[in-house]
Amino acid sequence: MKHDVTVYIVDDDAAIRDALSLLFETCGLRWRAFASAEEFLASMKDKTPLCAVVDVCLPGMSGLELQQQLATKEIQSALVLMTGQGSVPMAVGAMRAGALHFIEKPIDPKKLLEVLDEALARRAELAVQQEGRHRALTRLERLTPREHEVLALLVEGHLNKVIAGRLGISTRTAEHHRAHIMAKMQTQRLSNLIYMMLELRNSSAAHR
C-alpha cells in the first residue's frame, strides 16, 4: 500500500499511537498522531477529504463526536473507528453519520491494514468527487445571469422552445445560450450537465 496522503492517528494511549505510527511507517504510509480529538480538529487547516484511525473512547471529545464535528466543518472523512466495547447501537449511529469502518480493540494489525486500505480507497473517491465539484463550481462562475436562468430550466428538462417561451426570448437565442453553457461547462452532453448539477445540489444539501 503506497499512498501520498497522510493517515491521522487519534488515540490518547501513547503506546498505541507509537505502535500504529511504526506500523504505518513500515507500510510506507505518511502519518500524524494526536492524543485528543480536540488537538486533531484544531490542526485541520483545509477541507480536503481525510483518512483517520480514531479511538472511539477518548477523554474529552469522543471519536463519534469528532466524526460529527468534521461533518459540521464540512470536512469529508473516511474514518476507521477503533471500538473497545463494540456495541450495536453505537455502530448503527456511526454508520448513519457516514463513518464506514470499524475495528475492535484489541487490534489485529493485519485486519487493521485491510480496513485501512478500504478507508483510503474511500478517501480517494471522496477527493475525486470534491475535485469534480470544485471544477464544476469554477465553471459555473463563468456563466452570465441569463445563462444561469437557461441552465436552471435545462436541468428541469425543458426543451429549447419552452425555455424560450418562459424567458421571452427567441428559440434561436435560447439555442445560442445553451451552446454557450455547454461550452463553458466543458461538456458535450446534456445528461452530463444535468448529472454535474445534481451532484452539486446533493453535496450542498448534505452539508446543511
Added chain:
Amino acid sequence: MSIASEEPSHLIDAPIESTLPFSRLTTSAAMRVALTHELSQPLSALATYIFAGRRLLSAKDLDRELLNETIENAETEMNRARDVLKKLRGFVTSEKPVRLPVNLLHTLQTEAAHFDNEARMRAVSIHVEPGWLPLVTADPIQIRQVLVNLLSNAIDAAAGARDGVVSVRCLYDLETIEIVVEDNGRGVPPEIAEHLFEPFQTTKVRGMGLGLPLSRQIIEAHRGRIWWERTVPQGTRFHVVLPLEAPARHET
C-alpha cells in the same frame, strides 16, 4: 466489520461516553467492561509492535536499532497487560499479611515527591504538612499503595480545578494515627457517590475503578477505617485512620 456482539442486553445498552455511570451495571458486567478495556489497550499495542517488527525484519535494509526498540516496546506493553492481571489478583485474594513498623509521614513525603512533576504539569500543587508521626505496624507495600492511590485520585480531581491544590495532613493520639488527603477539585459525581468503594465504579476513561475498593480492603485488614466527605466550597477529603498496632492475624 465485526460489530456483532453476544453481550447481554444490559451491556449493549451501556452508554459509551467517557463518564461511564457504571453504577447501573452489575459488578460483574462492570468488571468485564473495565477489564476488557484495560487489557485491550496493551494487547493492541503489543500485537501491532510484533506485526511491525516482523515487517522490519523482512525489509531490505534491516534496521537493528529500530527492531530492538520495537521489541523493547512490545515487552513494556506485555508488562502493562500483566500488571492489570496482577492488580486484579491482588484484589481478589489477600496475600499473607506482613507487619513492620512504618513511618507513614515519610512514605507520604516520598510519594508526594514522586508525583511532583506530574502535578506541576497539570498545574496542581501538593502540600504535605511537616511534623512528626509515630510509627505504625503495617504492611509497608500495601499501605503505600493506599496512599499513592489517594494522592493520585486527589491530583486527578484537583487538575480539573482552577489553582488545583492537594493537601495532606497527619494527626495522631495514643492509639491511632489519621491521614487526611484533601483536594479542591469538583468533587465526587453524585451518581457514583454511594458506590465509591465498590469495585469497577469509575468516572475515568482509563483505569479499572479498583483503587478505592482495594484501599478499603487493605485498610480494613489493618483494622483501620477509610471514609470521605465533601468540603466547602468544593472538593473532597479522604480520611484514613489506622491503629498504631495492627494485628497480623486474620480475624475474619
